[in-house]
Amino acid sequence: MQYRGKRIRYALIVLEMINRKPAEILMTEYSYLTFDSKGRLDAGEREEATRLAMDTLEPIWPGKRSEQIIDAEHKFAKKRFDDRYIWKPSPEIETAIQKAIFG
Numbered sequence: 001m002q003y004r005g006k007r008i009r010y011a012l013i014v015l016e017m018i019n020r021k022p023a024e025i026l027m028t029e030y031s032y033l034t035f036d037s038k039g040r041l042d043a044g045e046r047e048e049a050t051r052l053a054m055d056t057l058e059p060i061w062p063g064k065r066s067e068q069i070i071d072a073e074h075k076f077a078k079k080r081f082d083d084r085y086i087w088k089p090s091p092e093i094e095t096a097i098q099k100a101i102f103g
Contacts, residue, residue: 004039007032009087011097022101030087052081 014027034045055077
């Protein structure tokens with residue numbers, strides 16, 4: 001219940017482990033989790049994020065496309081997705097994450 005109605009940032013870090021010790025950061029993802037009034041993940045918000053993420057895919061057109069028309073809708077969707085669902089860590093936060101992982 002402590003997160004009800006809130007939007008929080010999270011960092012997802014994927015590591016390569018060698019002998020149960022972190023060796024390398026393979027991937028990082030910085031995004032948000034939105035909670036509903038009951039403190040559960042907001043299903044509507046996740047559905048909207050998924051819909052917008054699908055809009056970021058570049059269209060595949062069969063046959064020859066006109067060189068005079070540039071379809072940039074997916075690029076605008078990517079900008080909207082990044083603005084709404086991605087956050088960028090400060091250098092201090094990145095350092096703290098690395099220190100927590102590698103000591």
